[in-house]
Amino acid sequence: MTRPLPPPLPPAERTVGQVVAEAIRLYGDRWAPCLALGLPIALVDQASEGRSLNVQTLILWVGTPLLTAAFVGAVVLVAPGAVPRRALVTAYACGLLVFGPVPVLVRLYVLPALAWLALFGLSVPAAALEGLGVRAALTRGRQLASADYVHALGSLCALGIVYFVTRAMLFFLLRGQADAAERVAAFLGDLVLSPLLYLGAALVYFDQSARLSLAEADGKIRTA
Numbered sequence: 001m002t003r004p005l006p007p008p009l010p011p012a013e014r015t016v017g018q019v020v021a022e023a024i025r026l027y028g029d030r031w032a033p034c035l036a037l038g039l040p041i042a043l044v045d046q047a048s049e050g051r052s053l054n055v056q057t058l059i060l061w062v063g064t065p066l067l068t069a070a071f072v073g074a075v076v077l078v079a080p081g082a083v084p085r086r087a088l089v090t091a092y093a094c095g096l097l098v099f100g101p102v103p104v105l106v107r108l109y110v111l112p113a114l115a116w117l118a119l120f121g122l123s124v125p126a127a128a129l130e131g132l133g134v135r136a137a138l139t140r141g142r143q144l145a146s147a148d149y150v151h152a153l154g155s156l157c158a159l160g161i162v163y164f165v166t167r168a169m170l171f172f173l174l175r176g177q178a179d180a181a182e183r184v185a186a187f188l189g190d191l192v193l194s195p196l197l198y199l200g201a202a203l204v205y206f207d208q209s210a211r212l213s214l215a216e217a218d219g220k221i222r223t224a
Contacts, residue, residue: 012210019155019207020162023200030077034195037073040066041197042190049183053107060103068095068124074198075125075205083128091128094137098123114160117201118153119145125205144205147212152204159200163193 014022027034044063048056072091076083098120105113123141126132132140145152170189171182 010210011206012214014207016151016154016158019200019203020158020196022203023159023196026078026199026203027195033073033077034199035191037070037077037195037198038191038193040070041194042187045190046183046187049186057103057107060106061100064096064099064103068092068099070195071095071099071121071124071198071201072128074195074202075128078125078199078202078206079129084131087128087131090132090134090137091124093134094123094127094141097134097138098141110160111157114156115153118149118156121156121201122152122205122208125202129205144208144212147208147215151211152208155204155207156201159197163197166193 040063043066044060047063048059051059069092072088072095075091076088098117101116102113105116120138120141122144123137123139126140126144127134127137130137130140167186167189170185
């Protein structure tokens, strides 16, 4: 007999593993709009296939507007209510600023890019959900990251590991097939799996916001 799953922990107590699990649950509940989030990474990977490192970096930079739009879309999907259009425009502008250095950081290694996104990436949902301007949202994003930076970075790393490992397994199963079949598999793998990256990153905003609120409340109690 299958036991029911335990209820998820509140955002302030949510673990890295539960961020991944909650992203998967959200994906399953709204798979159709979530699936569209995977198009940017799928297209960028297809365009980068077989290219030199310099060309791959340029393609990733050119694709930044699409990648940013996907993240903003993920924020809309996890938002508890409707997000004003003006806030979405500001969030998109923040995303362009934050994602701008990522193609260069990825050349060093994936971890520096994730560390940068963990530090400033939460400015995007902050702008969308709190109605902040670009400068205030960037400051707010850094404050949210500082509430529990290990959780923020660990969540992004866990999401990245799930994505890359699952994608690698798909390639392993199709090893030895025709090149066209492998490219189709790569496209479908990116399309289906990469939305988890955006959804999980958007959910981290709620975790960090709850943690920051607790830390501020704790500080007030101690200074009283």
